[in-house]
Amino acid sequence: MTSIDVHGLTKDYGATRAVDQLTFSVRPGRVTGFLGPNGAGKSTTMRLVLGLDRPTAGSATLGGVPYASLENPLRRVGVLLDAQAAHGSRTARDHLLALAVSNGIAGTRADEVLEDTGLAAVARRRIKTFSLGMRQRLGIAAALLGEPDVVMLDEPSNGLDPEGIIWIRELMRRMAREGRTVLVSSHLMNETSSFADHLIVLGRGRLLADLSMQEFLDSRTRPGVRFRTTEAARLREALIRRGFLSVQEEDGRWTVDGATTEEVGAAAAVSGIPLLELTELRTTLEEAYLALTTDEAQFAAVSSPTAHQEA
Numbered sequence: 001m002t003s004i005d006v007h008g009l010t011k012d013y014g015a016t017r018a019v020d021q022l023t024f025s026v027r028p029g030r031v032t033g034f035l036g037p038n039g040a041g042k043s044t045t046m047r048l049v050l051g052l053d054r055p056t057a058g059s060a061t062l063g064g065v066p067y068a069s070l071e072n073p074l075r076r077v078g079v080l081l082d083a084q085a086a087h088g089s090r091t092a093r094d095h096l097l098a099l100a101v102s103n104g105i106a107g108t109r110a111d112e113v114l115e116d117t118g119l120a121a122v123a124r125r126r127i128k129t130f131s132l133g134m135r136q137r138l139g140i141a142a143a144l145l146g147e148p149d150v151v152m153l154d155e156p157s158n159g160l161d162p163e164g165i166i167w168i169r170e171l172m173r174r175m176a177r178e179g180r181t182v183l184v185s186s187h188l189m190n191e192t193s194s195f196a197d198h199l200i201v202l203g204r205g206r207l208l209a210d211l212s213m214q215e216f217l218d219s220r221t222r223p224g225v226r227f228r229t230t231e232a233a234r235l236r237e238a239l240i241r242r243g244f245l246s247v248q249e250e251d252g253r254w255t256v257d258g259a260t261t262e263e264v265g266a267a268a269a270v271s272g273i274p275l276l277e278l279t280e281l282r283t284t285l286e287e288a289y290l291a292l293t294t295d296e297a298q299f300a301a302v303s304s305p306t307a308h309q310e311a
C-alpha cells in the first residue's frame with residue numbers, strides 16, 4: 001500500500017513562506033484529517049504532493065515516487081481539489097468517460113462511480129446545471145474513478161446536504177478499512193472528529209501536530225467530571241473532604257477538577273446522595289484545535305519581530 005511522504009517540504013511565493021520545512025507521512029488504512037487555520041499551507045502542501053507546484057526545497061512522494069513519475073496517476077491517486085474544475089457544457093457521464101478513456105480506465109467505471117456517488121439519475125445532465133453539492137459529488141466520483149490507493153480530498157463536504165455529509169463520512173471510513181491512504185482537509189471540527197483516526201495540523205506553514213485523534217484529545221484534556229444532584233452542597237463537602245478542592249457550579253451542573261466518575265460516584269454512594277447525571281469531561285476536537293492554534297498565534301505575535309529580522 002502507498003503512503004504519502006513529505007520531507008523538509010518548503011514553498012516560498014515571493015516573500016511569503018507558504019510551507020515551511022514540513023516532514024510527515026500519511027499512512028494507509030486510516031483517515032488522516034488535515035487541519036490548520038486559513039492560509040496555514042494545506043492546499044499548497046496538497047498541490048506540492050500532486051506536482052502542481054514545484055517545492056522551493058524538500059520532497060513529496062507517493063509510495064516513494066514523485067507524483068510526476070507515477071505511470072497511471074489517476075489509478076494511483078484520487079484527488080478532489082476544486083469541484084468547479086469540470087467543463088460545464090459536458091454531461092456528468094461524458095466528463096467521467098473522457099477522464100476514464102484518457103487514463104486507461106474501463107468506461108464501465110464511469111457508471112459505477114455515478115451510482116456510488118448518487119448521481120446516476122442526473123448522469124446525462126450538463127454539469128453547468130448542477131448545484132454545488134452535485135458538483136462536489138461529481139468531483140468525488142472523478143477521484144474514485146481509478147480505484148486509487150491514495151485519496152486526497154480538500155473540504156469534501158463543501159455544499160453537501162446532511163445526508164451527503166453522512167455518505168462522505170462513511171465513504172472515507174470504508175476506503176480506510178479497505179487499506180487506502182485517505183487525507184482529508186476540513187474546517188469543520190465536529191465533522192473531522194467523526195471520520196478521522198489521525199490528525200496533521202499546520203500553522204503558518206509549519207507542522208504543529210502529527211498524532212492520533214485520541215492522543216490529540218487526551219493531550220488537551222484535563223481530567224474532570226460533571227454531575228447533577230439534588231444535594232449539591234452535601235456532595236461538594238464530601239468531595240472537598242476527599243481532597244477535590246475545585247468543585248464549581250455552572251447552570252445547575254457541577255464540575256470537579258481532577259476527579260474520575262468512579263471517585264465522584266463512590267463519594268455520592270457513601271453519603272447516600274442521589275446523582276442525576278455523572279459524566280467524564282471530554283475535550284472536543286474543536287476545543288483542542290483552538291487551544292493549539294491559539295497558542296501558536298500567541299507565540300507568533302510574541303516572536304514576530306524576530307521573524308521579520310530573519311526574513
Ligand SMILES: Nc1ncnc2c1ncn2[C@@H]1O[C@H](COP(=O)(O)OP(=O)(O)OP(=O)(O)O)[C@@H](O)[C@H]1O
Nearest residue numbers: 013016017018036037038039040041042043044045
Ligand atoms: N499561488 C500563490 N501565490 C502567492 N501566494 C500563495 C499562492 N498560493 C498560496 N499562497 C499563500 O500561501 C499561504 C498558504 O496558503 P494555502 O492556500 O496553502 O493555505 P490553506 O491552509 O490551504 O488555507 P485555507 O484554509 O484558507 O484554504 C497563504 O499565505 C497564501 O496567501
